Amino acid sequence: MSKWFKGAVVALMIAGLAGCGVSTKDIEVETVKSAKANLKGYKTYEIIKESGVDDTLKKDKTLKNVNIDADIKALINTELQKKGKIEVKKNPDFFVAYVAGADMNAMQIKLDKKGRSMIENVPAAAMVLMLVDADTGSIIWLSTAEGDFKGLPLEQQKKRLEYAIRKMLSGL
Template sequence: MQKFLTLFGVLVFSLLTACSTVSTQDIKVETESDSKVNLAAYHSYVWIGASSVLNDPEEKWQPTEVDLAGDIKYLIDRELRKNNIFGVKDDADLGVAYFLGVDMDAMQLKVNPETETIVLENVPKGALVVALVDMQTGYVVWLGSARADIAKTFQADIARERLDYAISKMFKNLTSKGIFK
């Protein structure tokens, strides 16, 4: 179980890891919310889940001592606090969950610059989805997603910066729409 948790942590951070510089151009963030729900009316939340799926048959990444799951939770907690929604143990308005998927064997068609021919190339991909669930009804009232290319090797500092960017942008999209006040 400890090995799985360590691997899960590595996957979360490596989800958004770039090659050698901190670039966020490839990170695509989208959000959706229920137009009938006033998210400004929510003031408390509780964590209801986290899950991940990894496709890495060649074990290209090695586990590190980084607590990636904890860092993702921290970033989401921070963004909710910025919007006056605070974590509680009981009777929360919202439930928070996230899902991470990483595919180290993802393939993509690319143009070879030397021959100008189209070739199939390995381009590892990752995605992070964050859901806010109304605890009274059980319905998802907000969903944020980020997808990106990821590096074939893990660099903790770059991964942290890219995760911070993606999660901040998810919740910024909400505030820019005036959903949270």
């Protein structure tokens, strides 16, 4: 998995933690949508079964006994339903695909108070979320989120993830 992709997955997971005093300012979300697609015309969706999170997140100690895939799917469903979209098991108007992951060995150059460069470990997470036209296979919506993987308590991580997904699907 490329570093960019891992970064995008981490960002999404981090982005969900806005509110309740949880900082989300490190979460960066970028979205592109098809100029030709009438997004309001898409009413039903199905989340692609192969969507999911990278094993690096499943191995994280702070996420022990947590079904991250189920949490992400629930958050995506909640946001899409708020927008009037309906989940179906067959014949959807569009498919939802996502992938998320973390790079626990990510390094970053920072300047100290004297202006000297220092390299430090800054674990990062990212998520990529795509909406794909079921008839044509064309991508109609693509959003990425990336941010720091802070090893926060579980509730704060969930809030950051919720923030990221909400931001990724805003404007739909």
